[in-house]
Amino acid sequence: MALIVQKFGGTSVANAERIFNVANRVIETYDSDNDVVVVVSAQGDTTDDLIEKAKEINPRASKREMDVLLSTGEQQSMALLAMAIEKLGRPVISLAAWQVGLATDSNYSNARIKRVMGNRIQTELDKHKIVIVAGFQGINKFDDVTTLGRGGSDTSAVALAAALGAELCQIFTDVRGVYTADPRIVPNAKQLTDISFDEMLELASLGANVLHNRSVEVARKYNVNLEVLSSLEKAPGTVVKEVNSVEKMLVRGVARDNDVARISLVNLDNTPGKAFQVFGLLAKHKINVDVIIQSIGRGGKKDISFTVPLGSLDTVLDVLEKNRELIGAEHIDHTENISKVSIVGVGMASNTGVAATMFEALYDAGININMISTSEIKISVLIDKRDAERAVRAIHDKFNLGD
Amino acid sequence: MALIVQKFGGTSVANAERIFNVANRVIETYDSDNDVVVVVSAQGDTTDDLIEKAKEINPRASKREMDVLLSTGEQQSMALLAMAIEKLGRPVISLAAWQVGLATDSNYSNARIKRVMGNRIQTELDKHKIVIVAGFQGINKFDDVTTLGRGGSDTSAVALAAALGAELCQIFTDVRGVYTADPRIVPNAKQLTDISFDEMLELASLGANVLHNRSVEVARKYNVNLEVLSSLEKAPGTVVKEVNSVEKMLVRGVARDNDVARISLVNLDNTPGKAFQVFGLLAKHKINVDVIIQSIGRGGKKDISFTVPLGSLDTVLDVLEKNRELIGAEHIDHTENISKVSIVGVGMASNTGVAATMFEALYDAGININMISTSEIKISVLIDKRDAERAVRAIHDKFNLGD
Numbered sequence: 001m002a003l004i005v006q007k008f009g010g011t012s013v014a015n016a017e018r019i020f021n022v023a024n025r026v027i028e029t030y031d032s033d034n035d036v037v038v039v040v041s042a043q044g045d046t047t048d049d050l051i052e053k054a055k056e057i058n059p060r061a062s063k064r065e066m067d068v069l070l071s072t073g074e075q076q077s078m079a080l081l082a083m084a085i086e087k088l089g090r091p092v093i094s095l096a097a098w099q100v101g102l103a104t105d106s107n108y109s110n111a112r113i114k115r116v117m118g119n120r121i122q123t124e125l126d127k128h129k130i131v132i133v134a135g136f137q138g139i140n141k142f143d144d145v146t147t148l149g150r151g152g153s154d155t156s157a158v159a160l161a162a163a164l165g166a167e168l169c170q171i172f173t174d175v176r177g178v179y180t181a182d183p184r185i186v187p188n189a190k191q192l193t194d195i196s197f198d199e200m201l202e203l204a205s206l207g208a209n210v211l212h213n214r215s216v217e218v219a220r221k222y223n224v225n226l227e228v229l230s231s232l233e234k235a236p237g238t239v240v241k242e243v244n245s246v247e248k249m250l251v252r253g254v255a256r257d258n259d260v261a262r263i264s265l266v267n268l269d270n271t272p273g274k275a276f277q278v279f280g281l282l283a284k285h286k287i288n289v290d291v292i293i294q295s296i297g298r299g300g301k302k303d304i305s306f307t308v309p310l311g312s313l314d315t316v317l318d319v320l321e322k323n324r325e326l327i328g329a330e331h332i333d334h335t336e337n338i339s340k341v342s343i344v345g346v347g348m349a350s351n352t353g354v355a356a357t358m359f360e361a362l363y364d365a366g367i368n369i370n371m372i373s374t375s376e377i378k379i380s381v382l383i384d385k386r387d388a389e390r391a392v393r394a395i396h397d398k399f400n401l402g403d
Numbered sequence: 404m405a406l407i408v409q410k411f412g413g414t415s416v417a418n419a420e421r422i423f424n425v426a427n428r429v430i431e432t433y434d435s436d437n438d439v440v441v442v443v444s445a446q447g448d449t450t451d452d453l454i455e456k457a458k459e460i461n462p463r464a465s466k467r468e469m470d471v472l473l474s475t476g477e478q479q480s481m482a483l484l485a486m487a488i489e490k491l492g493r494p495v496i497s498l499a500a501w502q503v504g505l506a507t508d509s510n511y512s513n514a515r516i517k518r519v520m521g522n523r524i525q526t527e528l529d530k531h532k533i534v535i536v537a538g539f540q541g542i543n544k545f546d547d548v549t550t551l552g553r554g555g556s557d558t559s560a561v562a563l564a565a566a567l568g569a570e571l572c573q574i575f576t577d578v579r580g581v582y583t584a585d586p587r588i589v590p591n592a593k594q595l596t597d598i599s600f601d602e603m604l605e606l607a608s609l610g611a612n613v614l615h616n617r618s619v620e621v622a623r624k625y626n627v628n629l630e631v632l633s634s635l636e637k638a639p640g641t642v643v644k645e646v647n648s649v650e651k652m653l654v655r656g657v658a659r660d661n662d663v664a665r666i667s668l669v670n671l672d673n674t675p676g677k678a679f680q681v682f683g684l685l686a687k688h689k690i691n692v693d694v695i696i697q698s699i700g701r702g703g704k705k706d707i708s709f710t711v712p713l714g715s716l717d718t719v720l721d722v723l724e725k726n727r728e729l730i731g732a733e734h735i736d737h738t739e740n741i742s743k744v745s746i747v748g749v750g751m752a753s754n755t756g757v758a759a760t761m762f763e764a765l766y767d768a769g770i771n772i773n774m775i776s777t778s779e780i781k782i783s784v785l786i787d788k789r790d791a792e793r794a795v796r797a798i799h800d801k802f803n804l805g806d
Contacts, residue, residue, distance in 0.1 A: 016456075016459045016460050019460060020460075050479070053419075053479075053483065054482075054483065054486055056419045057419050057422060057423075057483055057486045057487050057490065058486040058487060058489055058490040060489075060490075061485075061486035061489060061490075062485075062486070062489055064496075065482045065485045065486050065489065065497060066482070066486075068478060068481070068482040068485075068497055068499075069478075069479055069482035069483065069486075071478075072475035072478045072479050075471060075472075075474075075475045075478075076453070076456075076472055076475050078471070079457075079468045079469075079471040079472035080456065080457065080460055080472065082464075082465075082468045082471075083457055083460045083461040083464035083465070083468050083469075083472075084460050084461060086461055086463075086464060086465055086468065087460065087461040087463075087464075093467075094468060094471055096471075096548075098501055099546055099547070120546070143502055143523070144502070145499075
């Protein structure tokens with residue numbers, strides 16, 4: 001008897017038929033003598049529909065009330081899935097975050113899980129019930145509802161798996177697992193049988209769209225066995241684990257991220273503390289800044305360019321505009337017409353020539369590089385949005401990642 | 404500074420425009436230096452839509468999971484109303500039943516409020532916030548979500564008013580108040596400026612559709628000042644209060660109830676305990692039986708006829724059929740083609756001739772009476788459904804209740 005946490009996303013529970021499909025997958029695991037905790041997202045477009053409804057009333061609604069509104073989507077899908085499992089004759093109960101005691105900080109709309117009181121779930125498991133938990137939501141110390149940000153249900157699942165000491169946390173999605181590149185862009189992209197937490201982290205945050213990156217962080221921290229697999233077909237998925245020594249590939253995958261905007265502060269005074277001023281300001285507004293490039297100062301002036309998620313662009317421009325004098329930039333430019341393309345692999349840092357090979361692939365394809373950023377296990381370039389898919393294919397070919 | 408509880412129904416918050424209408428009504432009260440607690444129902448058809456969704460998956464879903472599902476409707480509307488009030492620049496917070504501590508029994512789908520912990524609301528009122536509370540929902544001792552049955556938001560509002568010691572509980576609805584009869588049936592029906600709890604109770608349970616009857620029971624028990632008024636126009640409503648001595652009208656109103664089915668048990672053995680057997684059985688299945696008539700036994704046999712809400716008919720027939728031998732009836736007849744028409748007024752019991760006048764009105768209109776039932780303050784007759792509106796008009800005229 002093992003305890004398995006299974007997470008199903010919004011597409012997997014979009015209608016009655018798919019809900020029964022999920023119910024059957026859950027029951028199969030339950031009937032194989034396992035305890036099962038299921039985490040569900042809101043059905044299909046529910047969250048987007050609710051956001052629309054809120055915007056119609058107040059585009060600047062408080063995040064607290066947005067979270068109250070959005071959290072209802074998961075409560076609906078957990079009840080509907082419970083009803084399907086009841087129909088199939090298995091004991092089941094659905095629980096919201098406040099019932100489970102899924103405690104977060106008070107950063108509404110993007111809260112972080114602090115701890116999970118597992119006792120209510122354990123009580124229900126002891127009664128041999130299938131337990132369904134609403135993903136994406138938590139409660140803070142004021143007993144108010146919070147949400148974990150887009151894709152937060154993955155994090156809910158991993159946090160529950162960690163708190164309950166689950167043997168396995170399965171993330172069901174609409175792809176079979178993690179690929180060397182997005183199969184919609186690169187037809188011969190290959191599925192990976194396993195991948196390390198670090199690689200998965202870079203891929204998730206780079207727009208591979210398979211796992212929410214915070215869920216991978218939590219899984220790594222608590223050493224949760226994670227598997228990404230298809231909710232539609234029965235096939236082995238990709239296992240995410242601590243040490244990756246099975247496949248010796250240098251570059252594990254190519255990812256593209258379109259959710260990126262670039263801002264340039266042109267002709268800043270070349271005095272110390274400029275970067276601190278700018279990014280301190282943005283941090284105060286909880287903006288996630290990604291790639292940062294600062295040009296070498298000449299003639300007493302310098303430029304700073306950086307990228308942020310598209311959704312933060314308006315806030316960033318607003319903040320910069322309001323503090324224009326303090327920052328002292330001549331121009332503030334920005335563009336949304338940009339993509340980030342990255343290669344990821346744990347072996348990269350200790351291997352020379354990986355970056356050169358990537359740049360060569362782009363040169364051969366006639367693609368201009370805007371900005372470059374590197375880390376231990378990844379190399380990212382910013383290029384024109386219209387070149388992004390071509391770039392992914394060229395790099396994927398160059399490193400022979402395909403089948 | 405007074406504390407006022409205001410309740411708005413589903414029609415009042417059906418779309419963005421109406422939500423702002425409600426927000427303005429609330430703010431008007433708040434700006435007149437009052438503390439305001441607002442209770443909202445789910446938007447328009449939300450509850451019906453959710454019921455449909457559940458039926459598609461499992462028509463026999465557990466009531467616990469139905470309550471989890473249905474309670475999301477009120478959580479959505481409370482958040483949306485909060486956003487509208489935020490937009491209009493007043494401090495506001497929305498709270499669900501579990502946050503308010505609105506404790507009920509565990510009779511899912513039709514739970515009764517046991518007590519309300521008002522401290523969270525008081526804390527928010529002390530911060531001078533407008534507090535919005537989800538109607539219709541509660542939590543039981545297991546920390547599970549319950550719902551209070553159709554129209555339960557009225558009861559939520561009155562229970563909160565009682566627990567918080569509110570000066571006034573205003574129930575906003577789509578009519579101006581309580582009338583001597585349904586104005587859609589009787590064009591010259593007159594609005595009452597006040598009405599006693601007892602009269603209101605009879606009218607509510609007799610299908611006047613203005614207030615949920617349990618809300619009136621709670622208001623009477625805790626002596627809550629209740630006012631029924633229009634959410635659409637600004638006009639004085641009808642005050643429901645303990646003693647009614649302002650208007651000296653004998654008959655206060657005429658009500659029609661179409662939500663009624665009649666069951667007849669024909670040719671029962673005329674032995675003691677029959678009524679106990681039948682109604683004990685129905686009570687065990689939580690069926691509300693209304694009018695009961697037993698014919699005088701002759702020839703060793705008797706008939707028992709009674710009425711139940713339409714929604715209970717299938718269950719009742721099922722229960723009776725399963726216990727046919729025990730009951731020992733020759734036939735079990737039933738009809739849905741029936742209406743209950745009633746007159747209500749506190750002075751009736753001590754006045755002779757009221758019943759006779761009512762029956763005369765029906766005789767003059769050529770309407771046949773099926774069953775008669777009387778209490779201290781009401782007289783009800785069961786008649787053919789097609790005669791019901793005519794009957795209401797005839798009685799209303801006979802007692803000169805109109806303007």
